[in-house]
Amino acid sequence: MLPSRHGQESKPSKITEKSAGIERAAGNKMCGIALLVSGIRIDLSALSIDSVSSSSKIHLVFSLDDLKAALERRGPDSLGTKKLLLSLHSNNSISENSWVSPVNEESHVLDDGSNISESFAELVFLGATLQLRGVAPLSQPLVDSSGNILVYNGEMFGGIEVGSDDNDTEILMQYLGNCCSCRSQEHKTTCDFNGQGKGSVADVLSVIKGPWAIIYWQESSKTLWFGRDAFGRRSLVVHWPTLEDPRFLLSSVSPTSPSLQDSDFEVENGTNGIRFWEELSCGIYSMSVDATKSDGRFLGDIKKHEWTNVMLKELIEWERVSIEPEPTQLDFSRSRTLNAEHDINSSSSFSVLAQNVLTALRESMMRRVSLHNIYQARKETVPVAVLFSGGLDSMIIAALLEQCLDPNYEIDLLNVSFDGESAPDRISAEAGVKELRRVAPLRRWRLVHIDADLSKLTWETKRVLSLINPANTYMDLNIGIALWLAARGEGWTCEEHDNGIDEDKHVNYTSGARILLVGSGADEQCAGYGRHRTKYRHESWLGLHEEMKLDMQRIWKRNLGRDDRCIADSGKEARFPFLDEDVIRTLLDIPLWEVADLDQPSGKGDKKILREVAQMLGLHNAAVLPKRAIQFGSRIARESNRKNFGSNRAANQASAGSVVINVPSYFS
Known part of the structure; x- marks a missing residue:
């Protein structure tokens, strides 16, 4: 049992299947974690991953210092390191007495594993802490009295009850410390550990609501646990062992690639390149460490575990009960929507379904910003910012933030533009902030104009190229640059006086907010993309459902890891209100034709349910805006197309968004 912050023994709170409400813990948050494992021969057969050659002439080697540098550049308040040395006696016995697992901070770290003794293995844990809550500093990795080690990059928005005076990471450490040491893939909760029935590590992680990535050493079973939440809202990239580099590495972000300094090396370009890192698939993994009798070496057996929370598994499967409407149901829905459009000021015009979505979104927002009491300790005037285009999703987020x-x-x-005041997102942002001031005139809204010139962002582009890795297309880079600039928050704003805003006088301004709210997940869940309309046109309702399901089940790989890395690089934490577990559940409970009706025109049928929510919030102008992706709304895609393909037409013919970047050509 760990001591509490007040020096008294604290007991684990109750794990619940229900939300823990909006009461939040005091403590610190992480802005990055990493692990370097040397001296263990790893068996990946259970994952269908082979330890093979990278087939590249270039052998990348990332050291502990490289991992530290990648985390330090995020601007953490502290960076901690714990090194665990596993050794065997000379008789190669595999009895428990033959192990020693001292935790220290000075042992030698191997770069490539080639010079390690077969009798030793080393695990190095890193944790970069960004203090967002509380006034008492807490550094990770955490080590308890049993020798367990934890680095955790996440938020608990429910599932594990955490008292208002408790630290959520410490509470999690207590729960994990009480887990059974069973290594079985088919864990049973009746396992006998210390004379009691205990849950497994997978049981604990399965009930957490919110984004997380974790690395945890369970000393009693000599097992390493790692993983990320079911939707991948926190980044965790992995290097699986290869013949050239037999080490096992995990990190929130990849170190800067040598390819960015070597103009003769083409990075990740089809089969001729090299892929050192890949996104870790969402889920819970374990690596049990044993000593083999044959050669006295350490063997690590990696397995992936099933989620044990039934409700979470349902969200992952993303099955909707009502997909195809009867003609009468569709007619009724369209008639009600039409009546609501003609009577937008009457609360009775809005459906119960939209009311449910609004309630779920408001509670999601409260869970993500209900820390105002401890913001005061930091004396921040702006604790939270919004990635803001003035479009439907960001307007809903801003309006809900105002209420919470x-x-x-x-x-x-925060609004990013690569075409000054002429970019579509800048125009809609200007209109959007006027509507927000009308809806909430007592709130002080500050539109931060972040202007950029792609041709002048050479250093910044190289940095973002490293951040988006292993993503590697022009679309990934364009989105990554826009997000990275937004997270920095450096721009200008109009001068404000007691009598109002002087739009003719501009002052430089940098947002100090350390939390950035992002609208990710709205398009995937509510049919906001053009491909959804195409799929519906060809395969009707069932085809639309399958396309949306595919989007939700791959959002971790296509979007969230990349976005989290780009935002966290500035010492900011991305939070995604639309990807709250309860919001996902609420939207899945709604018939598909009430979520979207793609027989209707753009700006009306797409994201239909969210447009009704916007009307309920008084955002009448935003409620009819069409979808526009950040790379197009900010006009970075246009500038990128001109730079790399000569024109937009040539870029479209080449399907520029999906083209893999050739690094030397990009910077030539």
Whole structure:
């Protein structure tokens, strides 16, 4: 049992299947974690991954210092390291007495595993802490009295009850410390551990609501646990052992690639390149470490575990009960929507379904910003900012934030443009902030104009190229640059006076907000992409459902890992209100034709349920805006197409968004 912050023994709180509410813990958050494992021969057969040659002439080697540098550049408040040495006696016995697992901070770290003794293995844990809550500093990795080690990059928005005076990472450490040491893939909760029935590590992680990535050493079973939440809202990239580099590495972000300094090396370009890192698939993994009798070496057996939370598994499967409407159901839905459009000021015009979505979104927002009492300790005037295009999703987020955040705080709206005041997102952002001021005139809204010139972002582009890795297309880079600039928050705003805003006077401004709210997940869940309309046109409702399901089940790989890395690089934490577990559940409970009706025109039928939510919030102008992706709304895609393909037409013919970047050509 760990001591509490007040020096008294604290007991684990109750794990619940229900939300823990909006009461939040005091403590610190991580802005990155990493692990380097040397001296263990790893068996990947259970994952259908082979330890093979990378088939590249270039042998990349990332050291502990490289991992530290990648985390330090995020601007953490602290960076901690714990090194675990596993050794065997000379008789190669595999009895428990033959192990020694001292934790220290000075042992030698091997770069490539080639010079390690067969009798030793080393695990190095790194944790970069960004203090967002509380006034008492807490550094990770955490080590308890049993020798367990934890680095955790996540938020608990429910599932494990955490008291208002408790630290959620410490509470998690207590739960994990009480887990059974059973290594079986088919764990049973009746396992006898210390004379009691205990849950497994997978049981504990399966009930956490919110984004997380974790690396945990369970000393009693000599097992390493690692993974990321079911939707991949926190980044974790992995290097599986290869013949050239037999080490096993995990990291929130990849170190800067040598390819960015070597103009003769083409990185990750089809089969001729090299892929050192890959996104770790969402889920819970374990690596049990044993000593083999034959050669006295360490063997690590990696397995992937099933989620044990039934409700979470249902969300992952993403099955909707009502997909294809009867003609009468569709007619009724369209008639009700039409009546609501003609009577937008009447609350009775809005459906119960839209009311449910609004309630779920408001509670999601409260869970993500209900820390106003401890923001005061940091004396921040702007604790939370919004990635803001003025479009439907960001307008809903801004309006809900206004309702949930203490009225004394200002709200920064971060808008990126590569075409000054002419970019579509800048125009809609200007209109959007006017509508927000009309809806909430007492709140101080600050539109932060972040202007950029792609041709002048050479150093910044190289940095973002490293951040998006292993993503590697022009679309990934364009989105990554826009997000990275937004997270920095460096731009200008109009001068404000007691009598109002002087739009003719501009002042430089940098947002100090350390939490950035992002609208990810809205399009995937509510049919906001053009491909959804195409799929519906060809395969009707069932085809639309399958396309949306595919989007949700691959959002971790296509979007969230990349986005988290780009935002966290500036010491900011991305939070995704639309990807709250309860919001996902609420939207899945709604018939598909009430979520979207793609027989209707753009700006009306796509994301239909969210447009009704916007009307309920008084955002009448935003409720009819068409979908526009950030790379197009900010016009970075246009500038990128001109630079790399000569023109937009040539880029479209080459399907530029999906083209893999040739690094030397890009910077030539």
